[in-house]
Amino acid sequence: MSAPFGKILVANRGEIACRVIRTCREMGIATVAVASEADLAAPHARLADQTVHLGPPPPESSYLRQDLIVAAALATGAEAVHPGYGFLAENAAFARACAEAGLVFIGPPPEVIASMGEKTAARRLMEAAGVPVVPGATLPPPGPGGSLDAAVVRAAADAVGYPLLVKAAFGGGGKGMRLVEAGQDSVAAAEAAVREATGAFGDGTVYLERCLLRPRHVEFQIFADRHGRVVHLGERECSIQRRHQKIVEETPCPALDDGLRRRMGEAAVAAARAAGYVGAGTVEFLLTPGGEFFFLEMNTRLQVEHPVTEWVTGLDLVRAQILVAAGEPLPWSDDGLVPRGHALECRLYAEDPAHGFLPSLGRLLRYREPAGPGVRVDAGVAEGDEITRHYDPMIAKLSVHAEDRAAAIARLRAALRDYVVLGIATNAAYLDAVLAHPAFAAGETHTGFLQQHLSGEAATGDAADETAALVAAALNEAVRGTVADTARRDASAAPAAPAIGRFRLKGLE
């Protein structure tokens, strides 16, 4: 079968850009990367066939410049644009701009992105489709100066019940939320949330949602083609979150039995149909300890944690995205979707858990990825790269696949041990502390796991073996000294070598 597109432009950077480019290469599709000033020699820029320089490092000057990206696609003859995740991936205006320029946007239609992007509209759509949603209430948009009717807020909050979260209607991904534990705090919290939402998202509209006790974050990968077929590819549990950022994800979810999986999967497919979805998407649910599940939000892009789904299904989700975007039917039959084994992923961040998880910036002096059966690394960095302040601090995803959950945990811990990153601090020891925790081994995961088990001293994990480190450093120093001395001796002893002049091919000048 010939390639569905001749050329695709990848409107992103780092590991996801590398990921998409890799599948394009396998499919015989030419690739165009875009790079800011800081990324001209980055791995994703080197991996693509062509790279277009967008501008200075800040995202607003480069990766968020819709006009420059569309122009780059047209100038290079790209037929389609893959937005990755983050940046412009869930930007309806960008999807529209691509369509208007005659480019295929690899993702859902702009209207679907818009409807799922406004969280209260998404909730209403799901309720209408019979998908259970977290008990909540929309608040009227704030008045001039961000003012709210205190009586309306208090009444709505009392009806939703406590504890509750005030969330930004145009937010998502855990950003811009406030917890309210009692009625008397509801108005002040709502007003503060309006201020933050206005600043962060340009719109102060907020809504209320009950805060469930110790829920699991369980999301379903759905896929829809243009021929009316919508399937789900199973779930991912992503409960291990620090400040609402996922750091460990896995599939299958230890708390799901076949019946619950079937019901949640059906709800996810119903949600996707209700949204008019096309392409890869994820329906996020909260699952209570009692086994009740509620729609949280829908993400209209490929998720960071998609590798765990690829591990247990053996599928290439980027390949499927490209085929669907080209109008092809989903490339698999229903009976081919039986998951096998257990997959576990952790996110490696350039941050220092020993110092409040401050970002750790600097040059990667040494970088060696682990390898072996059932081990996969998705990274967008290479040794010698500079980790700067401009972009997301996630440098890589490390995922493993094994026969069962215990084996997967052991495999991931062993792979983390072999992962060498020197020059910046990372959260590797913290991740290992999570994986080593008895509660994690028991599958007792929920969105408050880290706060419950790994705050304070425990957060830094085991320290390095100082004796071994000193021996290694000293031996290295001794050998460096010897090598330097030998080089100096050789240089002074050797006769002056003739200077290499022009290299001339015989017969030519």
Next chain:
Amino acid sequence: MHLEFRTPQGRREVTVRESGGVWRVSLDGRELDVAAVSVRDGVAGFALDGVQRRAHVAVRGAERHVAVDGRVLVLRLADEDRDGQAEEAADTGPHLRAQLPGKVVKLLVAAGDVVTAGQPLVILEAMKMETEVAAPRGGRVARVHVAAGRILAMGDPLLDLDPDQESVEGE
């Protein structure tokens, strides 16, 4: 070869001798059981107390970044560590420095303010996240070196904090 390293715990002394392929390593005067040594391209393999170890060592100035068993330790080689020596000497100095490169988003205090330990002083932005820099001890802000919008490199001075009025008066 006699080496002095600074670790988070303090100073450690290591001596290394090699003769005919046999290595002898001592730590703080005590000989260690080290054998089967091979070092190449910044990777040190050896047996310590009979257990095989493999560590990566990378160099940045006086720093030796070591990765062993999935953990990292940053050591400083004393001879080359002029910055570290200056820092140690100035340990009680008044400068509060940027711990990471970033941009100053907001100054929460001004010269003359009295602050308590843990009080937020400056908000920095790096990698799409805001972090607060808090006062390591109580005192009075003597001088502010930065303004909102300023881009900082690691180690750039943020502000000078004079010690508590009480401790000064108590002397």
